Amino acid sequence: MRYVVTTSYRPTKEMVELAKKLAREYNVSYVNRRHLSEKLKNKKIDFYYVVDKNLMLSIKWGNNEFFFHQGIAKIRMENIKHGEKDYLIESVKPTEETVVYDATCGLASEALLLAHFSKKVIATEGSIHIYRVVKWGLERYNSNEDWINKAKKKIELIFANYKEYIRQVEDNFFDRVYCDPMFENPIYQSNSLNPLRNFAVYENLNIGDIEQMLRITKERVVIKTNIKDSLYKNIKFLFDEEYLSRKSGVVYGVIKKK
Ligand SMILES: C[S@@+](CC[C@H](N)C(=O)[O-])C[C@H]1O[C@@H](n2cnc3c(N)ncnc32)[C@H](O)[C@@H]1O
DSSP: OOOEEEEEESHHHHHHHHHHHHHHHHHHHBBBBGGHHHHHTTTTTSSSEOOOOOOOOOETTEEEEEOOOOOOHHHHHHHHHHOOOHHHHHOOOTTTTOOOSSOOTSSSHHHHHHHHHHEEEEEEOHHHHHHHHHHHHHHEEEEEOOHHHHHTTTEEEEEOOHHHHGGGGGGEEEEEEEEOOOOOOOOOOOOOTTTTTEEEEOOOOOHHHHHHHHHHHHEEEEEEEEETTTHHHHHGGGEEEEEEEEEOOOOEEEEOOO
């Protein structure tokens, strides 16, 4: 995919310098925002990174934008505080002592929730563009939610394909392993993941991967699937427990280490 780095309109010197630095790092061109429309008109690029006035990083294409935000994590935490059960927390069962591996970081909404209840979360993301924007957000986004600012600091995000990563980790390294691959049957309705779909890695989780995940966890592996997906049909025999949302069809399947 062809892309450049630019700033929002009327940039400060600091924004321009940062955009130029990122362009060098990504090995692509920096484009002055005033000249971007030309590139877009001539279809020279597929998307562009934008450094905005808060020095936050996003990706734009057409009328779409991908940026780090706390939306879903914040709503889910409010529900938890109001006594509602959250199936991620119910299934993974993080504690202050647990180190959790989140194989599929995405927007880090679930990594933030897991981090709040854990000692540490190590997360991998296989899409370089998602990785860059989310890493930037985790490092620089200043939330009005105290718990998010604290949770962010407990997440270590690594750019890696989990299929390779898990095969290099030693036995029983993590207390819990969590994996939420892209659904075969996506749920598009008001889904915070919609802007991420353009850049996501779409790879099938297979039994060999689950065996590796069981090897590197001390206690359990939790897989999130859509009940309509072939993944669910193929692996449900492994689940010791299932947390199913009847409304959305989303399942958190728990595989305990024997
Ligand atoms: C459904 S999203 C995860 C959403 C996440 N749980 C959250 O709370 O935002 C799946 C993410 O995993 C990434 N992914 C898929 N396959 C991967 C792989 N083999 N290695 C690393 N990341 C992968 C995708 O690029 C995408 O960002």
